[in-house]
Amino acid sequence: MSPEMIGVLGIVLLLVLILLRVSVGLSLFLVGFLGVSWLSDWQVGLSQLGSSAFGTSNNYGLSVIPLFILMGMFMSNTGLGKDLFNAVDKWIGHFRGGLAIATVGAASIFAAISGSSNATTATLAKITIPEMKEYNYRTTFSTAAVAAGGTLGILIPPSVILILYGALTSEPIGPLLIGGLVPGIIMTLLFMLMINIQVRLDPSIAPTKVEKATIEEKFSSLKSVWPFLLIFAISIGGIYFGVFTPSEAGGIGAIGAFFLTLLTKRLSFKGLISSLDESIRLTVMLFLILIGASLFGKFLALSQIPMYLTTTVGSLDVSPYLIMAMILVVYFILGMFLEGIAIMVLTLPIVYPLITQLGFDGLWFGIIIVMVLNIGVLTPPLGLSVYIISGVVKDVPIQQIFKGVIPAIVTMVAFTIVLIIFPEIVTYLPGLIE
Amino acid sequence: MEQEVRKDVSLRASALDEVSFLEKVIHPFEKVVSTLNNVLHKVSSIILFLLMFLTTADVFGRYFFNKPITGTYELTGLALAIIIFFSLGSAQLKKDHIEIDFLTNMMPAKVQHALYALTSLILFILMSLTSWQLFEYTKRIYFGNELSGDLGLPLYLFVTLAIVGAVCFTLTYLVDSLKSFLKVVKK
Amino acid sequence: SKSSGGDEAASDTKSITFKMGHMNSPDHVQDSKAMKPFSEEVEKLTDGRVKFQIYPGGALGGPKDTLDNITTGIMDAGWGLHGYNAGKFPTHSVLQLPFLANGTGEELSAVAQKLYDTFPEIQKEYDDLKLLWVHAADPYAIITKGKAVRSFEDVKGLKLRTPSVEAGEMIKSWGATPVSLPAPEIYDALQKGVIDGGVLPVAAIKDFNLTDLVDYVTLGNFNTSIFYVAMNKDSWNKISPEDQKLIEEELLGEPMAKMAGAAFDYQKGLAETEAKDAGVEFISLEESELQKFKDNSEDVKEKWLSDMKSKGVDGQKIYDETVKLIEE
Ligand code: NA
Numbered sequence: 030m031s032p033e034m035i036g037v038l039g040i041v042l043l044l045v046l047i048l049l050r051v052s053v054g055l056s057l058f059l060v061g062f063l064g065v066s067w068l069s070d071w072q073v074g075l076s077q078l079g080s081s082a083f084g085t086s087n088n089y090g091l092s093v094i095p096l097f098i099l100m101g102m103f104m105s106n107t108g109l110g111k112d113l114f115n116a117v118d119k120w121i122g123h124f125r126g127g128l129a130i131a132t133v134g135a136a137s138i139f140a141a142i143s144g145s146s147n148a149t150t151a152t153l154a155k156i157t158i159p160e161m162k163e164y165n166y167r168t169t170f171s172t173a174a175v176a177a178g179g180t181l182g183i184l185i186p187p188s189v190i191l192i193l194y195g196a197l198t199s200e201p202i203g204p205l206l207i208g209g210l211v212p213g214i215i216m217t218l219l220f221m222l223m224i225n226i227q228v229r230l231d232p233s234i235a236p237t238k239v240e241k242a243t244i245e246e247k248f249s250s251l252k253s254v255w256p257f258l259l260i261f262a263i264s265i266g267g268i269y270f271g272v273f274t275p276s277e278a279g280g281i282g283a284i285g286a287f288f289l290t291l292l293t294k295r296l297s298f299k300g301l302i303s304s305l306d307e308s309i310r311l312t313v314m315l316f317l318i319l320i321g322a323s324l325f326g327k328f329l330a331l332s333q334i335p336m337y338l339t340t341t342v343g344s345l346d347v348s349p350y351l352i353m354a355m356i357l358v359v360y361f362i363l364g365m366f367l368e369g370i371a372i373m374v375l376t377l378p379i380v381y382p383l384i385t386q387l388g389f390d391g392l393w394f395g396i397i398i399v400m401v402l403n404i405g406v407l408t409p410p411l412g413l414s415v416y417i418i419s420g421v422v423k424d425v426p427i428q429q430i431f432k433g434v435i436p437a438i439v440t441m442v443a444f445t446i447v448l449i450i451f452p453e454i455v456t457y458l459p460g461l462i463e
Numbered sequence: 464m465e466q467e468v469r470k471d472v473s474l475r476a477s478a479l480d481e482v483s484f485l486e487k488v489i490h491p492f493e494k495v496v497s498t499l500n501n502v503l504h505k506v507s508s509i510i511l512f513l514l515m516f517l518t519t520a521d522v523f524g525r526y527f528f529n530k531p532i533t534g535t536y537e538l539t540g541l542a543l544a545i546i547i548f549f550s551l552g553s554a555q556l557k558k559d560h561i562e563i564d565f566l567t568n569m570m571p572a573k574v575q576h577a578l579y580a581l582t583s584l585i586l587f588i589l590m591s592l593t594s595w596q597l598f599e600y601t602k603r604i605y606f607g608n609e610l611s612g613d614l615g616l617p618l619y620l621f622v623t624l625a626i627v628g629a630v631c632f633t634l635t636y637l638v639d640s641l642k643s644f645l646k647v648v649k650k
Numbered sequence: 651s652k653s654s655g656g657d658e659a660a661s662d663t664k665s666i667t668f669k670m671g672h673m674n675s676p677d678h679v680q681d682s683k684a685m686k687p688f689s690e691e692v693e694k695l696t697d698g699r700v701k702f703q704i705y706p707g708g709a710l711g712g713p714k715d716t717l718d719n720i721t722t723g724i725m726d727a728g729w730g731l732h733g734y735n736a737g738k739f740p741t742h743s744v745l746q747l748p749f750l751a752n753g754t755g756e757e758l759s760a761v762a763q764k765l766y767d768t769f770p771e772i773q774k775e776y777d778d779l780k781l782l783w784v785h786a787a788d789p790y791a792i793i794t795k796g797k798a799v800r801s802f803e804d805v806k807g808l809k810l811r812t813p814s815v816e817a818g819e820m821i822k823s824w825g826a827t828p829v830s831l832p833a834p835e836i837y838d839a840l841q842k843g844v845i846d847g848g849v850l851p852v853a854a855i856k857d858f859n860l861t862d863l864v865d866y867v868t869l870g871n872f873n874t875s876i877f878y879v880a881m882n883k884d885s886w887n888k889i890s891p892e893d894q895k896l897i898e899e900e901l902l903g904e905p906m907a908k909m910a911g912a913a914f915d916y917q918k919g920l921a922e923t924e925a926k927d928a929g930v931e932f933i934s935l936e937e938s939e940l941q942k943f944k945d946n947s948e949d950v951k952e953k954w955l956s957d958m959k960s961k962g963v964d965g966q967k968i969y970d971e972t973v974k975l976i977e978e
């Protein structure tokens with residue numbers, strides 16, 4: 030059997046294992062082990078089990094992951110998320126659909142210190158959905174605002190997904206993180222615009238809030254916003270201005286958040302323990318996948334599939350944009366059924382060499398991947414964000430929530446197309462670093 | 464529940480006897496495994512907490528005293544490796560590792576348990592092999608006298624710690640497999 | 651080793667393709683000017699019975715894992731730096747000692763290979779591998795961003811990337827701080843001020859795209875680093891004895907070592923021109939200043955000699971032979 034055929038068999042086996050509920054990381058690890066063994070020798074496969082596992086975890090560059098996650102955990106475990114939402118609400122809550130717009134606004138600020146969409150979505154859902162319910166917002170509408178806002182978590186830096194993308198493709202992590210900033214801000218504004226249009230079309234989904242905050246209330250509410258902006262400015266600003274490496278930015282951001290919450294008497298010992306605990310659990314979850322992906326990547330390299338595909342596609346006489354469109358359609362379909370990190374580790378070893386060979390920018394593609402994965406968390410049957418939200422609002426059938434997020438999906442697809450036409454939206458800011 | 468099983472024993476075949484015996488063995492075993500993993504996880508938490516200070520102290524030392532902390536780079540990588548290996552098991556106990564279950568959820572409960580017993584057993588074998596191979600890897604770098612670049616720390620010590628974590632992680636799959644198996648055979 | 655016996659007859663007619671991995675980009679000089687010519691020559695010599703396919707970019711494993719990956723066989727062969735496996739090659743590291751770098755990359759590579767060929771103590775350090783060739787880089791310079799090193803005083807307090815333990819001790823002996831980073835991290839670290847520079851070969855400026863970051867290059871033949879291209883023993887034994895002999899006689903050892911060293915010399919030429927065009931200043935130290943560097947590094951050699959003594963190796967003999975080979 031040709032190595033390429035063995036590679037294809039491996040990919041099929043991998044999908045079967047994943048769909049049979051075997052952990053994604055260990056599915057990759059198992060198939061990588063079997064594949065490497067088949068293509069070289071059992072001894073070789075076996076010894077890779079030990080060395081890949083340790084080699085992947087002993088990595089200075091990836092220490093950025095637990096540190097950035099820890100930074101976000103300190104801030105969200107101390108109730109700052111609720112204060113943040115209330116502050117944003119004081120400023121824009123009285124507009125039509127204001128609570129939903131405030132949800133998106135708070136999401137984007139929360140995203141600036143949180144690296145994960147799930148954490149952003151879960152935090153917001155618990156705070157904002159009950160509030161919107163109190164003002165008789167239609168649940169399909171309020172849940173959609175949270176789902177949309179939550180996706181900003183991995184677009185606006187820091188972003189675990191972009192760090193993983195960097196780890197899997199060797200794109201430098203600093204510029205990748207900075208690359209998400211402008212698209213993240215535009216996406217925030219587009220979501221707000223979307224909500225505004227929805228409310229204009231059907232005012233009954235969001236009754237206007239009567240009370241309006243006074244100027245004093247508005248300004249005093251800002252007290253809870255500045256810690257977020259300060260931590261963001263120091264850590265992400267530090268990367269942008271070349272003061273620290275991303276890992277150092279993570280460390281400084283985490284310790285900043287630690288002292289800030291400690292000095293403002295928000296951080297209890299219990300909060301400290303659970304912040305560390307949750308950060309590590311999330312980190313370990315990601316690393317099991319990275320460990321599996323490293324061995325699976327070696328198997329794919331041995332199978333020569335990536336090489337075969339890049340040479341074949343490179344010799345095709347079609348527009349690179351057509352191929353890009355096809356790739357994105359495949360991602361959209363994968364996004365319906367698979368979890369985002371799984372999609373990245375499965376596809377990037379093959380797709381990344383392909384798109385760079387076609388002349389697309391590797392950093393830009395990282396942001397495109399984030400857009401596509403964000404659409405995936407909103408689409409059935411596996412839509413992680415919708416699942417998280419439906420865990421908070423028990424009284425609404427999940428299909429209703431899925432229906433509610435359709436406008437958000439349309440907005441995201443449209444913006445993805447804009448990013449393909451104007452890649453400078455992504456690449457301009459990272460290009461200015463140093 | 465347990466009593467029901469007891470009653471059945473006297474009336475019915477010895478198969479159930481084995482079930483209750485299995486239960487008696489699995490429960491304490493599960494307790495030991497989770498205690499081990501929880502202890503390791505606590506150690507991870509401490510390491511992460513210290514890592515945060517190490518990174519910051521290094522940056523401060525560099526900018527304000529032109530004196531970075533020697534070895535920060537390699538210590539950070541090694542600390543990360545220990546955190547990962549020490550907490551793999553506790554993440555598995557809390558079912559943090561990404562699994563995709565929308566397909567298996569459509570199957571009957573018994574089939575799901577049987578399948579989970581089988582796949583957990585396979586992962587138990589995979590992780591047993593990995594623990595063994597980490598040991599082989601330790602031997603290779605021990606006999607190769609490999610040291611870390613800046614501080615000259617013997618690397619085999621760190622891989623040995625990783626083995627401890629890997630073994631505890633491995634055991635969680637044995638527990639999972641046995642528990643699911645029990646659910647299959649139990650009425 | 652899994653398929654012995656029956657394959658012996660087959661190996662006469664069938665061709666074997668070996669996987670040769672390295673951590674650099676596909677356009678690195680060691681790929682285009684040493685490993686690729688090697689694989690073409692081998693194919694020609696053996697009428698296509700033996701081939702080497704190159705896997706660049708760490709596709710089969712990163713810098714720190716390369717040696718283990720060869721020993722255990724996911725790479726049949728591979729290129730790597732001794733410096734990534736501190737402690738593994740203490741004796742051969744003699745060539746990494748301070749101020750044993752008077753010569754071109756090609757000349758120093760020949761010395762590295764001859765040391766291996768001469769001393770059983772050095773050969774023993776590779777006994778789990780089939781060494782194909784060992785080579786050195788063009789002499790290392792102090793390459794910095796922002797801070798020029800014009801005198802011995804200037805180097806004090808600088809944070810310098812070190813390629814090996816020996817170079818690290820040398821940097822320490824000057825009153826500077828050594829930082830050991832994998833080569834791909836140099837760019838980021840230099841940009842962020844994690845390091846002020848490094849003790850690096852001039853060729854590295856081009857290899858790691860440092861031209862825009864670097865401001866000064868202080869020349870001084872401070873030291874060099876050694877690199878191996880090694881093969882898994884079982885893989886090597888899959889080649890028929892006749893073909894082994896052909897490859898051994900025509901290519902392995904000195905011919906390939908020199909070619910690899912010359913590749914770095916070629917890259918050095920390009921890097922130097924490019925850097926000068928970009929306004930990088932090349933500084934030559936005055937003899938009296940250089941002497942201060944030498945005097946301070948004397949301890950590193952002494953430490954190496956005493957390490958060798960404790961291992962029961964006649965370090966002085968090896969050191970003297972190294973000096974002699976370099977002077978030749
Ligand atoms: Na974020």
Ligand code: NA
Pocket residue numbers: 364365366367404405406407408409410411412413
């Ligand atoms: Na989906």
